[in-house]
Amino acid sequence: MINIFEPSFNNKELEAVENVFNSKWIGRGSKVKEFEKNFATHLGQDPKKLLSTTSCTEAIYLSTSIFNFTSQDEIIIPTISFPSIGSAVIESEANIVFCDVDKNSLNVNSEEIQKVITPNTKAIYITHYGGVPCDMDSIMKICVENNIYIIEDSACAISSTYKGKACGTLGDMGMWSFDAMKTLSTGDGGMIFFKENRKKIEAAESLYLGLPQKSTSGIDSAVSSNENWWEFEMNRPGRRAIMNDISASIGLAQLEKLNQFIKKREEIHFKYINSLQNIGDLILPTSPNFEYTSSYYFFWIQTRYRDDLAKFLYSKGIYSTFRYWPLHKIQMFSEFCKRRYDGANYASENTLNIPIHQNLSSSDVDLIIKTIKSFFEKR
Numbered sequence: 001m002i003n004i005f006e007p008s009f010n011n012k013e014l015e016a017v018e019n020v021f022n023s024k025w026i027g028r029g030s031k032v033k034e035f036e037k038n039f040a041t042h043l044g045q046d047p048k049k050l051l052s053t054t055s056c057t058e059a060i061y062l063s064t065s066i067f068n069f070t071s072q073d074e075i076i077i078p079t080i081s082f083p084s085i086g087s088a089v090i091e092s093e094a095n096i097v098f099c100d101v102d103k104n105s106l107n108v109n110s111e112e113i114q115k116v117i118t119p120n121t122k123a124i125y126i127t128h129y130g131g132v133p134c135d136m137d138s139i140m141k142i143c144v145e146n147n148i149y150i151i152e153d154s155a156c157a158i159s160s161t162y163k164g165k166a167c168g169t170l171g172d173m174g175m176w177s178f179d180a181m182k183t184l185s186t187g188d189g190g191m192i193f194f195k196e197n198r199k200k201i202e203a204a205e206s207l208y209l210g211l212p213q214k215s216t217s218g219i220d221s222a223v224s225s226n227e228n229w230w231e232f233e234m235n236r237p238g239r240r241a242i243m244n245d246i247s248a249s250i251g252l253a254q255l256e257k258l259n260q261f262i263k264k265r266e267e268i269h270f271k272y273i274n275s276l277q278n279i280g281d282l283i284l285p286t287s288p289n290f291e292y293t294s295s296y297y298f299f300w301i302q303t304r305y306r307d308d309l310a311k312f313l314y315s316k317g318i319y320s321t322f323r324y325w326p327l328h329k330i331q332m333f334s335e336f337c338k339r340r341y342d343g344a345n346y347a348s349e350n351t352l353n354i355p356i357h358q359n360l361s362s363s364d365v366d367l368i369i370k371t372i373k374s375f376f377e378k379r
């Protein structure tokens with residue numbers, strides 16, 4: 001079976017992990033600091049604005065506490081979003097307001113956001129679908145005008161930029177994922193960016209470390225003034241969602257390869273674009289008309305024969321799928337489903353994500369193209 005996503009590890013990651021084992025400290029330590037710093041460099045940002053964590057989902061849950069969501073608040077979620085955004089907002093007791101997305105890009109835009117803004121709107125989650133940025137200037141303009149926090153789920157958009165700036169650093173808070181299916185993987189892991197740095201970072205640390213607010217790397221610094229160094233205070237309840245040096249050392253090795261990974265994905269993207277023109281009713285992704293770069297995380301095609309095509313590809317050893325099933329179609333969120341979501345409905349009925357990852361060989365890509373063509377020849 002040709003996989004839809006695949007990680008790329010070799011002896012670089014093995015050596016990095018071996019070094020951590022030999023250091024006799026595998027917890028949150030120097031490798032985590034170094035990974036945060038190098039990731040910040042990759043983004044062109046100050047490392048003080050970044051914080052590593054265990055997953056992007058953890059960062060999303062954290063965002064609901066950091067921005068103090070309450071039952072009085074409305075939170076806008078594009079209905080094509082990662083499910084943990086919906087879960088986190090439900091648990092925060094704030095009200096979900098779903099909004100529609102563009103039917104071809106699957107990205108949200110300012111017109112759709114405008115339709116659902118009320119005086120109670122507190123925040124919006126933005127997803128850059130497949131690594132192609134949303135049109136952030138117009139989105140940021142209406143969010144500033146209406147005093148709405150922008151939280152950027154950049155799990156798909158690790159090297160994406162919008163007008164020269166890294167996705168995930170445009171809003172008030174951003175987050176990335178390093179889970180098993182992401183371009184840069186640490187097994188599991190995540191990174192958080194805060195626009196307004198120190199205060200939010202400290203709040204996030206005290207929440208996710210579950211340790212005294214002054215302490216960032218362990219208990220020691222918080223109790224240095226204490227004669228009995230095992231005593232401490234806590235300001236609030238907290239989890240312990242911290243990255244460790246094992247994951248961070250893998251992340252550091254992956255970060256060095258990231259540009260190569262993206263380049264390989266870019267080549268595959270354009271091979272698909274050039275080879276799948278004018279086939280049946282097939283619609284290919286188009287480029288937005290602003291300056292951007294993509295992470296090429298997804299490649300997607302749209303056809304009214306989507307379901308049959310997926311099964312045909314599967315029968316030929318090619319896995320495909322659709323991301324992300326609209327939240328408004330999920331029973332658990334039905335009480336928040338108050339509008340028509342024509343764009344998302346169209347997208348969820350016609351869109352197919354086909355394999356794109358850095359391990360695909362050119363014969364794999366040729367086979368995928370040939371198989372898609374043969375499906376439409378039979379129509």
Ligand SMILES: *Cc1c(COP(=O)(O)O)cnc(C)c1O
Nearest residue numbers: 055056057082155156177178179
């Ligand atoms: C993978 C992904 C997440 C979740 O990341 P985890 O690290 O697995 O929690 C969130 N949002 C998007 C868009 C994703 O692709």
